[in-house]
Amino acid sequence: MNQHVHISLLDRCSLYLAELAQIHADGGGLGSKSIEDDLRRLDRWRDQLSQRQAGRAPRVGRWVDDVIAAITDLGGEAHLSEITHRVHRIRQEAMRSWTRHSEATIRDTLECHCAESENFKGRGDLFEMVNKGSGYWRLKKDCE
Numbered sequence: 001m002n003q004h005v006h007i008s009l010l011d012r013c014s015l016y017l018a019e020l021a022q023i024h025a026d027g028g029g030l031g032s033k034s035i036e037d038d039l040r041r042l043d044r045w046r047d048q049l050s051q052r053q054a055g056r057a058p059r060v061g062r063w064v065d066d067v068i069a070a071i072t073d074l075g076g077e078a079h080l081s082e083i084t085h086r087v088h089r090i091r092q093e094a095m096r097s098w099t100r101h102s103e104a105t106i107r108d109t110l111e112c113h114c115a116e117s118e119n120f121k122g123r124g125d126l127f128e129m130v131n132k133g134s135g136y137w138r139l140k141k142d143c144e
Helices: 003-025 032-053 063-073 078-091 101-113
Strands: 077-079 127-130 136-139
Touching: 003 078, 003 101, 063 077, 063 078, 063 136, 078 101, 078 136
Parallel strands: none
Antiparallel strands: 077 136, 127 136
């Protein structure tokens, strides 16, 4: 199938999911959180396909941006395992890379952007440890 057909299918799926969301809002038994997630994912895919069709490369996300988004989604503070799970979903939904080293990349991203860490690189003090060694991280107040 060509990209134009893919975009058309994504549009139809988005309409279908929007209808399901409305059914849920009207008292239906479907889970609205998963429907909303699917709608966001479909919108991103459609945008990426449209960019490719227009000859533009899809936006490549930086790990640090995905980690910030994940911690924000998790309420501003979370355990490394929760952050890793959420970053995986963010990158998967955006069709970005995920390798066997991705968990280490996330940990390195947190540490390189945390002045409390021995691995701090001086590039933006964005994160802080909650009880060093506990595995919990939070966004610095000025980053939220």
